[in-house]
Amino acid sequence: MSDPIPMVDYLVLGSDPHLVANECGSCGARFFDRRNACASCGAVGSFAQVDIPTTGEVRAFTIVKSWTGGDDYVPAVVDCGGTSVRGQIVNTPPDPEHVSLGMKVRLTTYSIGADSTGTEAITYGFEPV
Amino acid sequence: MANDDIWILGINMTKFGKHPTLDVVDLAADAALAALADGGVTIQDMGVLAAGNLMGAAAGLGQQLQKQIGQTGIPVYNVANACATGATALRTVIMAVKSGECDMGLAVGVEKLSGAGMLGAGFGAAKSEEWTRSGRHGTVSGFEGKLGTDMMPGVFAQVGMEYLHAHPYDGAEFELFARISQKNHFNSTMNPLAAITKDMSVEQIMNEPMIAYPNTRAMCSANSDGAAAAVVVSGAKLRTLSTEQQRRAVKVSASVLTSDPYQEACQILPDVNTLTRRAAIQAYEAAGIGPDDLDLVELHDCFATAELVHYDNLMLCPEGDAVAWFEAGNAHRDGSTPVNVSGGLESKGHPIAATGIANIWEICHHLRGEAGARQIPDAKVGLAHVIGLGSACGVHIMERSGL
Numbered sequence A: 001m002s003d004p005i006p007m008v009d010y011l012v013l014g015s016d017p018h019l020v021a022n023e024c025g026s027c028g029a030r031f032f033d034r035r036n037a038c039a040s041c042g043a044v045g046s047f048a049q050v051d052i053p054t055t056g057e058v059r060a061f062t063i064v065k066s067w068t069g070g071d072d073y074v075p076a077v078v079d080c081g082g083t084s085v086r087g088q089i090v091n092t093p094p095d096p097e098h099v100s101l102g103m104k105v106r107l108t109t110y111s112i113g114a115d116s117t118g119t120e121a122i123t124y125g126f127e128p129v
Numbered sequence B: 001m002a003n004d005d006i007w008i009l010g011i012n013m014t015k016f017g018k019h020p021t022l023d024v025v026d027l028a029a030d031a032a033l034a035a036l037a038d039g040g041v042t043i044q045d046m047g048v049l050a051a052g053n054l055m056g057a058a059a060g061l062g063q064q065l066q067k068q069i070g071q072t073g074i075p076v077y078n079v080a081n082a083c084a085t086g087a088t089a090l091r092t093v094i095m096a097v098k099s100g101e102c103d104m105g106l107a108v109g110v111e112k113l114s115g116a117g118m119l120g121a122g123f124g125a126a127k128s129e130e131w132t133r134s135g136r137h138g139t140v141s142g143f144e145g146k147l148g149t150d151m152m153p154g155v156f157a158q159v160g161m162e163y164l165h166a167h168p169y170d171g172a173e174f175e176l177f178a179r180i181s182q183k184n185h186f187n188s189t190m191n192p193l194a195a196i197t198k199d200m201s202v203e204q205i206m207n208e209p210m211i212a213y214p215n216t217r218a219m220c221s222a223n224s225d226g227a228a229a230a231v232v233v234s235g236a237k238l239r240t241l242s243t244e245q246q247r248r249a250v251k252v253s254a255s256v257l258t259s260d261p262y263q264e265a266c267q268i269l270p271d272v273n274t275l276t277r278r279a280a281i282q283a284y285e286a287a288g289i290g291p292d293d294l295d296l297v298e299l300h301d302c303f304a305t306a307e308l309v310h311y312d313n314l315m316l317c318p319e320g321d322a323v324a325w326f327e328a329g330n331a332h333r334d335g336s337t338p339v340n341v342s343g344g345l346e347s348k349g350h351p352i353a354a355t356g357i358a359n360i361w362e363i364c365h366h367l368r369g370e371a372g373a374r375q376i377p378d379a380k381v382g383l384a385h386v387i388g389l390g391s392a393c394g395v396h397i398m399e400r401s402g403l
């Protein structure tokens, strides 16, 4: 069985799971995906990889009612030390009594399943601190 | 009327809702022919045509429409700009007339959406045999339900919630958004062209099926079929037309289109705020009109959670004060700045490419004093706003002719 695979390139697995971003060397803007040049300042080819803090605060959330029979889920915007991250609030019931604006959360990871070779894909979420 | 002024000469919207027997070209033709008739002109008078149909953007609605209402050989611009497609078509015609290339033009937007379900879902392909990275995030699966949501109800829910985090609110957030929706559903009962014209209590709205907290079904825009069209004319040309045409013409005091400038969080949640505020500032400056001068506003309430933030973005209220401004009754039809007296997208319906012209039709209807039961008395100035995610924002300010 091979090592698990992260669901997105910007999730680093291992003993200390965390997110990374491409930071513009010119203006400091951070991007989780590949950019040809900086969307903020237009600088070309000056990106460096930086680690994103693994704790943060919920700045916005919603609770999406599953219409495929699965569990409701809680997409959120989490402010991780000044970098906004998208992710779901997990390990707490998906209702407005358990999720609130300003809530403190930390990064956690979990499997979304294995493929035919037995390789697990791992995504991240944020759980209440 | 100055020579380089821009005017709406004729305008029309079809009833929004289900039109099972009409295709998109039928609907577009109905609105276009009615707009031409409303302006007392014909397709032969048009010097340019701009047309939008987002779901069929590759098909070239403009030329298809010409086959039904007149192939006169004029330049056609087929435009696509998400939910701002209609406003973009109108602005394209305005730019053509303003440039002096022609003195009259036609803008059309149409969509068939009834039964389309939720837009924006990105569940990704069924799980492949082996996890494979793809796209700019190197993702091995669709984001939906695994790393947030790209479905519109959840995206705009977060937009509204983010506002309440930035400007903390002591009350019950769910009920606040339901009250905004209640206002719009009440307004729709006076609009015979709205898709849904049912007065709903706050409790009824809150008890509707939840789609994406805090948006229940009644707080989401209604997918529907519909078309809208407008005839644009230069001030110089309008002066040569009849007194009645000049009296009913509506002046376009500002026509602005913006895209979303870079913001720190825009890569993870679309920023619908900055581009709206910028468009509003440009529009007020171009028109020489301030938010206090507006007699009515049609803004892009694709969800109840979106309406709240645009009170602030359009500067109808002091910055950060949208909740208090709404709670004081300002946005109600008897308030200081009635918002969405048409019923808004939540009840009037949201046939995407038609929306950005239909909201201008609503404003024109009041400025002409032709809005019947829902007429805002003595309306002189109105603003129409539309947002397309991605993003594009259109703001138009209109004034009555005063003749």
Ligand SMILES: [Zn+2]
Residues within 6 Å of the ligand: A024, A025, A026, A027, A028, A029, A038, A039, A040, A041, A042, A043
């Ligand atoms: Zn930069």
